[in-house]
Structure formats: C-alpha cells, structure tokens
Amino acid sequence: MPPLALPYPVYLDHIRTESRRFREALATCDPDARVPACPDxxxxxxxxxLAxxxxxxxxTARTRPAPPSEDLLAPERPATYDGLLAAFDEHSASLVAxxxxxxxxxxxxxWAPVQTVGTSYRRQAHEALIHRLDAEQTAGSVTPLDPALAADGVLEVVDVMYGGDAPGWGRFEPSDHLVRIDLADPDAAIWVRPxxxxxxxxDTGEVHDGPHLQVVDEPDAAASAVVAGAAADLDAWLWNRRDAAGITVTGDPAAYDAFRAAVSQPLD
Structure with missing residues (x-):
C-alpha cells in the first residue's frame, strides 16, 4: 500500500482549515442555492x-469507547441561516477540541474497522474537504484541493468508502482484474482488485450482493487497466463531485467497468 496517509496532527489541521473554508464559502451564499453534487x-x-x-x-470522541445509543437525539436544527452558521461554529470547534x-x-x-479516535481524525478531514468543495461549487467559486490530502483521499475512498476487507458476515469474490490508480501528485500508485x-x-438485516474493491499490495502481474490523473481530480471524481476531464483510462474495458461499478454508488 502506498505511503499516502498523513500524520495525525496534519489531519487535525486540515479539519480546521477545510471547515473554515467551508464556512467562508457558505457565509454569504444564498441559503436556498442548490448544491450541484447533491441537488436535493x-x-x-x-x-x-456538516454541522x-x-x-x-x-x-463520539467525548463518550468513547461506548457506541452511540440507538435513541440518540441530534440537536434541533436552527430556524435561521445565522443560527445555522452559529451552530456550525460551535460543533466544528467542539470536534477539533x-x-x-x-x-x-x-x-x-x-463504523469503519479501525476503532480509534484516529479514524475520525482522517475521516473528518476528508469529510470537511469534500463538503468544502460542495460549498464552493454551490457558491460558484471553487479553489484547489490540497494535493497530499487529496491523494490520501483517493486511497481512503477506495479502501474504506467503496472497499476494504470483507466483514465477518460477508464474502468477497475477487475478479481476475487488477486496476492501478496512478496519482501524478504525489507520484504514487494504488492497486485495487474489483x-x-x-x-x-x-445488525441491520441488510442483504449485500454487489460490486466491491480491495486495495492490494503491488503485484508481480501487470495491471488490467490504469486510471491516471492528478490526485485532486481523482478524489473529486471518485466522490462524484466533478467529471472525468483530465483523467485517463487505458487497458481492458472490462476491468475498468468492474472498477467503475464499485465506485459508482452515491456518496454524501
């Protein structure tokens, strides 16, 4: 697996920075403006x-290690936009603290396999990053994604959000395909098997029977297909926040189709 993960203090800094940029983008936005990636x-x-x-x-960090109770009551949504901004400020500061x-x-x-606060450091950095992009797209002024955070975001989205080891109740049936994701910045590759x-x-009674991915160590075999691009472009594309402009695909179309089937589920 490529060494793309960031030091935990860096994740925490990104939560602060991306949350601030999220708020700045929405502070003067029309409250009724539609979010392009989430039109509802x-x-x-x-x-x-995000609040x-x-x-x-x-x-969850404050009451660790107990899981949230099924009857947990979320805060009441404020009635005004100024109230929403104030609530976001409170909850965002509380998260970092x-x-x-x-x-x-x-x-x-x-909910992810690694049961530590560090999982939330990483997940919440990416949550804030992608929703900052949502906020800027909604406000009509998009700024770049941090390349190092986006590169780790590509790894996280294929290894955690769309893939990972099969849970104890599930069975993963690998295909014969190997797909390599080439990141231009930093220069790294992620290998996945659809x-x-x-x-x-x-716990839920939900039946699963569909496409999945597993991140694998670099194999001796050649890739069936290669997906390549800048980390920021790939991260936003995998989160369905942009189109595939600037992203290149080569190799076996069936391998790419198997990859796309696994990463085409909607993510909020």
Whole structure:
C-alpha cells in the first residue's frame, strides 16, 4: 500500500482549515442555492449536514469507547441561516477540541474497522474537504484541493468508502482484474482488485450482493487497466463531485467497468 496517509496532527489541521473554508464559502451564499453534487440539498441543508456530522463525531470522541445509543437525539436544527452558521461554529470547534483532547490512539467506536479516535481524525478531514468543495461549487467559486490530502483521499475512498476487507458476515469474490490508480501528485500508485461482496449484515438485516474493491499490495502481474490523473481530480471524481476531464483510462474495458461499478454508488 502506498505511503499516502498523513500524520495525525496534519489531519487535525486540515479539519480546521477545510471547515473554515467551508464556512467562508457558505457565509454569504444564498441559503436556498442548490448544491450541484447533491441537488436535493440547499446551501442551508449542506451547512446543517456538516454541522450535524461534526457534532456526532465530537460526541463520539467525548463518550468513547461506548457506541452511540440507538435513541440518540441530534440537536434541533436552527430556524435561521445565522443560527445555522452559529451552530456550525460551535460543533466544528467542539470536534477539533474533542479529537485533540482524546488523541488518535484512544479506543473509540467507529463504523469503519479501525476503532480509534484516529479514524475520525482522517475521516473528518476528508469529510470537511469534500463538503468544502460542495460549498464552493454551490457558491460558484471553487479553489484547489490540497494535493497530499487529496491523494490520501483517493486511497481512503477506495479502501474504506467503496472497499476494504470483507466483514465477518460477508464474502468477497475477487475478479481476475487488477486496476492501478496512478496519482501524478504525489507520484504514487494504488492497486485495487474489483470483485463482489455478498452476505447479510446481522445488525441491520441488510442483504449485500454487489460490486466491491480491495486495495492490494503491488503485484508481480501487470495491471488490467490504469486510471491516471492528478490526485485532486481523482478524489473529486471518485466522490462524484466533478467529471472525468483530465483523467485517463487505458487497458481492458472490462476491468475498468468492474472498477467503475464499485465506485459508482452515491456518496454524501
């Protein structure tokens, strides 16, 4: 696996920076403006979404290692846009404070396999980054994504959001395809094997039978297909926040189709 992960203090700095830029983009935005990547949302909905996410993970770090209760009540949504901005300020500051106080090695519940506060350092840095992009697209003024954070974002989205090891209740059936994702900045490659995940989640009763990915170490075999581009372009594309302009695909179309099937599910 490529050494793309960032030091935990850097993730925390990105949560601060991306959250601030998110707020700045929305502060003077029309509250009813539609979010291009999530057209059911307005700017006000987007603001409250990230406020709620940051509230939840601040609370999870504070009450670690207990999982959230099924009857957990979220804060009431403010009635005004100024109230939403104030609530976001409160919950965003609380998230940074709770993560910093706990430290990345502390045990804490998470839906992802690694049950530490550090998982939230990383996940919330990418959550803030992608929603900052949403905010800027909504406001009509998009600025660049940090290349190092975006490169780790590509790894996280294929290894955690769209893929990863099969849970205990599931079975991963790998295909014969190997897909290499080439990042131009930094110069790195991520190898993934598309396949199918099947099984029934005993906690939810949900039946899974669909495309999935596993990140693999660089193999001795050649790639069936190669997807290449700048890290920022690939990260935004994989999150369905932009088109594929500037991204090149070479190799076996069937391998690419298997990859795309695994990364085409909607993500908020």
């Amino acid at each position: 949302w307005t700017a006000a909905d987007l603001l409250w979404h 709620g996410v940051q509230w939840f993970w601040a609370r 709770e993560l910093e106080a706990a430290g990345p090695d502390a045990e804490a519940w998470h 396949g199918t995940l099947s099984g029934t989640d005993p």
